[in-house]
Amino acid sequence: MIRIDNKERLLRLMTIFTQETDEDHELSLDEIILRFKQIYGPDVKLNKNSLKDDINHLINHSFDVTINQEKDGLPKYYSHQYRLFExxxxxxxxxxxxxxxxxxxxxxxxxxxxxxxxxxxxxxxxxxxxxxxxxxxKSESPFIRLAIHDLHQAISERRIIEFQYGRYDIDKKFNLSHEGSLYKVKPYALTWANDFYYLIAYYYDAGEIRHYRVDRLRNVEVMNESFPYEAFDVSKYVQSTFHMFAGDEEWIKIKLHNQLINVIIDKFGKNVDIKKQDEDHFILSTKARISGGLVNWILSFGSKAKVISPVSLSETVKQEIANMNKLYQS
The missing domain is CATH 1.10.8 (Helicase, Ruva Protein; domain 3)
Structure with missing residues (x-):
């Protein structure tokens, strides 16, 4: 005859409830005893009253056990239904x-x-x-799970980090940038954009904020050196970027076709500053980081978007359109 320690019996009972029961699957005491016998062997010694005491003990200590008995005289059925996640x-x-x-x-x-x-x-x-x-x-980099942990730690503790960074070439070979030299940065935040993790950080050598794909980082090291607190609105910053390109922030105005209103709300939210221009168009006014990512975003709308200001952005878009036209003419 096999006897089970009281603590072990209670823990095993919790496991049975957690793994085998839910709102659609219940167990009677006889079925619970059968589960114990399947685990410990047919000679295990169990007492129904002890199991009832265990169940009451679990309930008294906030572990959910739902007891179902529709009619008097019928067996009671037990299940664990209320979980952290639906x-x-x-x-x-x-x-x-x-x-x-x-x-x-x-x-x-x-x-x-x-x-x-x-x-x-x-x-x-x-x-x-x-x-x-x-x-x-899907990424083939095995380094990202370790990098994410280190980066979160560095951001939380405001500690400077160093790493190597790289990209793939035309032969699909991963090459380290700057001949493998280390990037030293102040990590501000991690963000998830376009299905990738990005590190937003201040790059000391360039004296500016840059973005780094986390799956392209190598040999991330959290330094002992720390930096003082700096107010940084991650949500506002990310909203002003396009395809995670960094750049200087300026006010821009773009004339857009009404068909693009949902695209604009998806990007900037319902509080975005828009004004009706005519029956078919509206004007978007917002702060944005002037970059190649912004230019590509505007061009993705084709003839349904026209830059009003600043003039420098309009000229950049015109030049890119001219380059595209020349490419197809040749």
């Missing part, structure tokens, strides 16, 4: 992981398996049909 919330987490380009294929599978364990095994099976994306766009 099923639709877990599905959103899984879809976010699958969609994130900076997470490798292997880490994607590992994270999905962990997320499914946040609910019962029965509910976890309902999370099999995650959204489908082109798996070839």
């Amino acid at each position: 099923l639709h919330e877990l599905r959103m987490l899984i879809d976010a992981v699958v969609s994130a380009k900076f997470i490798t294929k292997q880490e994607t599978r590992q994270l999905i398996d962990k997320i499914r364990k946040l609910t019962s095994a029965h509910q976890g099976k309902k999370l099999q049909n995650e959204i489908q994306v082109d798996s070839s766009i």
